[in-house]
Structure formats: structure tokens, C-alpha cells
Amino acid sequence: MKVILAQIKNSMKPMKQLILIAIAFATLQTSAQDRRQHRQQNHRDMMKELTPEERATIKTKHMTLELDLNESQQSEVKALILKQATKKQQKMDARKEETKDSKKEISKEEHVKRINEKLDDQIEMKAKMKAILTAEQYEKWNSMTHHKHKQRKHKKKRKERH
Numbered sequence: 001m002k003v004i005l006a007q008i009k010n011s012m013k014p015m016k017q018l019i020l021i022a023i024a025f026a027t028l029q030t031s032a033q034d035r036r037q038h039r040q041q042n043h044r045d046m047m048k049e050l051t052p053e054e055r056a057t058i059k060t061k062h063m064t065l066e067l068d069l070n071e072s073q074q075s076e077v078k079a080l081i082l083k084q085a086t087k088k089q090q091k092m093d094a095r096k097e098e099t100k101d102s103k104k105e106i107s108k109e110e111h112v113k114r115i116n117e118k119l120d121d122q123i124e125m126k127a128k129m130k131a132i133l134t135a136e137q138y139e140k141w142n143s144m145t146h147h148k149h150k151q152r153k154h155k156k157k158r159k160e161r162h
Contacts, residue, residue, distance in 0.1 A: 052085035059085075066144060067137045076132045084125060 047055065060078040063069060069077060106114075130138050 052082060052089050055085045056082035063141070067133065067140055069133075069137070073132055073137075077129075080125070080128055080132070084121070087121070 050058070056078055059081050060069075060074055063077055064074055126142075129141060133141060
């Protein structure tokens with residue numbers, strides 16, 4: 001009987017170790033995820049505080065690195081992005097004023113109007129980028145924007161589930 005109990009006790013040691021390792025791993029994973037989310041939030045907050053000119057410069061440099069833009073393309077893209085960033089900033093400021101004055105929900109017509117404006121802006125941006133970039137650069141830019149859009153959509157769905 002003592003031999004059987006000793007065997008059972010010895011066979012339980014690896015199981016306890018596995019459980020402790022699993023708990024430690026889960027704790028570390030949660031901690032790393034919290035740090036990553038905190039860093040992302042800080043980055044978003046910092047980007048919100050940038051002026052449209054600063055945002056345009058940063059975005060243009062990123063695109064230059066990704067698409068290997070020449071000098072002429074850089075200046076055209078920067079002007080386009082600056083126009084877009086300024087327009088976006090004005091719209092955000094206007095919405096802040098609207099929500100500050102009243103806490104009402106926007107009407108269906110207003111919502112549809114905003115969506116149409118956003119889509120028109122995207123169509124215009126796409127057409128202008130197609131004129132500025134080479135065919136190869138345009139394809140790469142298009143896939144980059146499509147990939148970012150997918151990421152945002154996926155992230156939004158994940159947030160809704162939690």
C-alpha cells in the first residue's frame with residue numbers, strides 16, 4: 001500500500017508543475033497584453049495632439065519608406081495628405097462643438113450624409129494617389145490601405161465582443 005501511495009504521489013509532481021507553469025504563462029501573457037494596449041493608447045493619444053502638418057509629414061515619411069517615393073512624389077503626396085488631415089481636423093473640431101452643445105444623437109440623414117462624404121473623400125484620395133504613384137507603387141499602397149482597413153474592422157469586432 002505504501003508503495004502504491006508513493007507512486008501516486010510521485011506521479012502527481014509533474015502534474016503540479018505543469019499546472020504551475022500554465023498559471024505562470026497565463027499571468028505573463030495577460031501582463032504583456034496590458035502593456036501592449038497601454039503603449040497603443042499612448043501612441044493614439046500622442047497622434048491626436050499632433051497638428052495636421054505634423055501628421056502629414058509623418059505619414060508621408062512612412063509612405064516614402066514603404067513605397068520608395070521619389071522627391072516629386074513625396075511633395076505631391078504630402079500636399080494631398082496635408083489637405084486630407086486639415087479637412088479631418090476641421091470635421092473633428094466641428095463634431096466636438098456639436099456634441100458639446102447638445103448630447104443628441106445624429107439623425108439617420110446626417111449619418112448617411114457623413115458616410116457619403118467619407119466615401120467621396122476616399123474615392124478622391126484613391127484617384128489622386130493613382131495619378132501620383134506608379135502602377136507598382138499604387139498596387140502596394142492599395143494593399144496597405146486595404147490591410148489597415150481590415151485590421152481596424154477586426155479590432156472593432158473584437159472590442160464589441162468584450
